[in-house]
Amino acid sequence: MSIGIISNMLSKQMSFVDEAKENIKLAYKEDNRPWVVGYSGGKDSTVVVQLVFEALNEMPKEELHKKVYVISSDTLVETPLIINSINQTLRRIQDEALKRNLPIETYKVKPEIEKSFWVNIIGKGYPTPNQQFRWCTDRLKIDPANQFIMDKVSSFGEVIMVLGVREDESATRGNVIRSHTVDGKTFMRHSTLSNAYVYAPIRSFSLDDVWNYLLNHQSPWGDDNSDLHRLYQDSNSGECPLVIDKNIKESAGSCGNSRFGCWVCTVVNEDKALTGFIQSGHDWMKPLLDFRNWLSGIRDDRTKRMRYRMNGQIYYKEVKIEEIDGVNYVLIPKKSSRAKQLIKMTEFEIITKDDLKAYIAQNNIDLSLPEDQKILVTYEEETLDGQQVTKYAQLGLGPFTMEARKEILTKLLQVQKGLVHPEDPHYELISVEELKAIRKIWFKKGDWEDQVPAIFNEVMGYSLDWEIDDRPLFDKEQISDLELLADQYKVDIKVIKKLISIEKDYAGYKVRRGLMDEIGKALKQDYLHL
Numbered sequence: 001m002s003i004g005i006i007s008n009m010l011s012k013q014m015s016f017v018d019e020a021k022e023n024i025k026l027a028y029k030e031d032n033r034p035w036v037v038g039y040s041g042g043k044d045s046t047v048v049v050q051l052v053f054e055a056l057n058e059m060p061k062e063e064l065h066k067k068v069y070v071i072s073s074d075t076l077v078e079t080p081l082i083i084n085s086i087n088q089t090l091r092r093i094q095d096e097a098l099k100r101n102l103p104i105e106t107y108k109v110k111p112e113i114e115k116s117f118w119v120n121i122i123g124k125g126y127p128t129p130n131q132q133f134r135w136c137t138d139r140l141k142i143d144p145a146n147q148f149i150m151d152k153v154s155s156f157g158e159v160i161m162v163l164g165v166r167e168d169e170s171a172t173r174g175n176v177i178r179s180h181t182v183d184g185k186t187f188m189r190h191s192t193l194s195n196a197y198v199y200a201p202i203r204s205f206s207l208d209d210v211w212n213y214l215l216n217h218q219s220p221w222g223d224d225n226s227d228l229h230r231l232y233q234d235s236n237s238g239e240c241p242l243v244i245d246k247n248i249k250e251s252a253g254s255c256g257n258s259r260f261g262c263w264v265c266t267v268v269n270e271d272k273a274l275t276g277f278i279q280s281g282h283d284w285m286k287p288l289l290d291f292r293n294w295l296s297g298i299r300d301d302r303t304k305r306m307r308y309r310m311n312g313q314i315y316y317k318e319v320k321i322e323e324i325d326g327v328n329y330v331l332i333p334k335k336s337s338r339a340k341q342l343i344k345m346t347e348f349e350i351i352t353k354d355d356l357k358a359y360i361a362q363n364n365i366d367l368s369l370p371e372d373q374k375i376l377v378t379y380e381e382e383t384l385d386g387q388q389v390t391k392y393a394q395l396g397l398g399p400f401t402m403e404a405r406k407e408i409l410t411k412l413l414q415v416q417k418g419l420v421h422p423e424d425p426h427y428e429l430i431s432v433e434e435l436k437a438i439r440k441i442w443f444k445k446g447d448w449e450d451q452v453p454a455i456f457n458e459v460m461g462y463s464l465d466w467e468i469d470d471r472p473l474f475d476k477e478q479i480s481d482l483e484l485l486a487d488q489y490k491v492d493i494k495v496i497k498k499l500i501s502i503e504k505d506y507a508g509y510k511v512r513r514g515l516m517d518e519i520g521k522a523l524k525q526d527y528l529h530l
Contacts, residue, residue, distance in 0.1 A: 017213055024055040024201050027186050034067045036149055037162040041086040043210050044164030047202055053220050056102050070106045071148055075140035077117045077262040079273060084423055092221040109144040113433045122409050123441035125399025128266040128299045149196055158195045160187060165200045263288050266296040287415045300335055304404040305397040307367040316377055316393035348376040370403050413459040432464055446497030498522045
């Protein structure tokens with residue numbers, strides 16, 4: 001008899017809670033595949049973890065034949081109060097599971113330091129995430145969770161992901177759940193991870209069902225679900241789910257309006273999460289909101305961004321020309337928090353694509369520096385009817401400039417120094433490990449003056465135990481001499497620094513496989529060959 005038929009029979013005789021627990025017990029006993037339960041700290045995932053915990057606790061011990069892993073995602077930029085609550089809850093779940101001899105283990109998954117939010121932005125210069133370039137979800141949430149899942153797949157062959165997704169949460173979410181469902185089957189096949197399946201025990205719960213359960217059933221590990229309810233009462237925000245599927249991450253939406261997302265979320269125009277906390281009396285978080293708003297505001301500032309991509313590629317962004325009262329204006333469209341701009345065309349240098357290289361060389365323009373030279377590039381394009389039309393474009397934007405990265409790091413450390421977390425005196429916005437990773441990246445990018453320790457010392461007033469191996473190769477006088485020589489022979493100093501850094505990385509290896517490829521990449525960047 002299928003679980004669906006049993007479910008229909010049970011629903012006529014028992015409450016929705018008892019029915020959910022009976023279904024969980026049947027699903028648990030169906031096979032030997034371990035479960036991975038996603039816990040975000042929000043209402044839906046709390047219901048799932050609590051129901052699973054209670055169901056297993058009611059089962060005979062001889063039937064508890066497989067592990068249940070409860071995992072939470074820590075992006076390293078979680079809203080401070082929430083991550084403290086999640087940490088506490090994970091400890092309580094683990095302790096209570098041990099007391100009751102339940103096969104439940106808790107884990108917190110984090111991004112690799114080299115992929116963290118601050119290492120990507122401050123180290124590599126990634127622009128802050130927005131709706132069109134939402135790189136954060138993959139690197140900070142999906143990849144760490146998937147790595148944990150695949151580790152279990154390699155050990156057990158297959159795993160079941162248990163998630164707090166509900167059909168009535170949104171029309172999009174409901175459609176996604178239904179599209180992955182096979183009639184008569186308990187588990188949905190994961191759309192991107194092989195040998196992983198999804199189980200949604202509260203998929204039919206309404207919002208009222210969720211709160212009725214949480215407020216009328218005491219947490220078995222001692223949390224107060226009324227506290228969770230109060231968090232939601234302060235605003236109309238929802239939870240930020242544990243996203244494990246790149247194909248459906250868009251249906252999860254951004255978490256900027258959520259109390260359970262990242263405090264520095266720039267995907268939304270207004271961060272209602274931090275604002276809600278501050279309005280609820282947590283004034284100490286005001287500096288976080290101010291910093292987040294500033295960081296979001298500089299994203300499309302052309303003086304903060306290089307005019308080529310990380311790989312050196314040049315690209316063009318077409319602009320429209322508007323004539324107003326006989327005067328031609330360049331239209332810069334509204335984007336995120338940036339208002340629409342109209343700039344007189346006479347303020348731009350208008351250069352053809354063929355003449356751009358000579359113009360940059362003659363004017364000694366460095367496209368990686370903050371100055372925006374206001375260049376308009378023109379080119380001819382053929383329309384569908386064979387007509388030639390003149391198009392105008394600006395140089396596209398790439399990573400944050402080194403100057404902008406230093407500014408971001410300085411401001412972030414200033415906020416960290418002045419922040420007083422009422423529950424965690426050791427709370428930090430950026431970790432020592434991230435600072436050291438940023439230092440290494442900057443060094444490879446030509447920061448031989450070793451400015452990460454200098455910035456840290458100046459802001460924080462003390463020094464960290466920096467790695468000796470990462471000290472600069474040259475002192476300031478030697479760097480100055482090298483820059484003069486590069487200028488004399490018209491060689492790009494950034495390329496010289498890059499080549500020396502490559503040589504340092506490969507020094508000492510008997511077989512230096514890949515060395516020529518790295519040198520080739522350094523010499524073939526677009527901006528060198530306009």
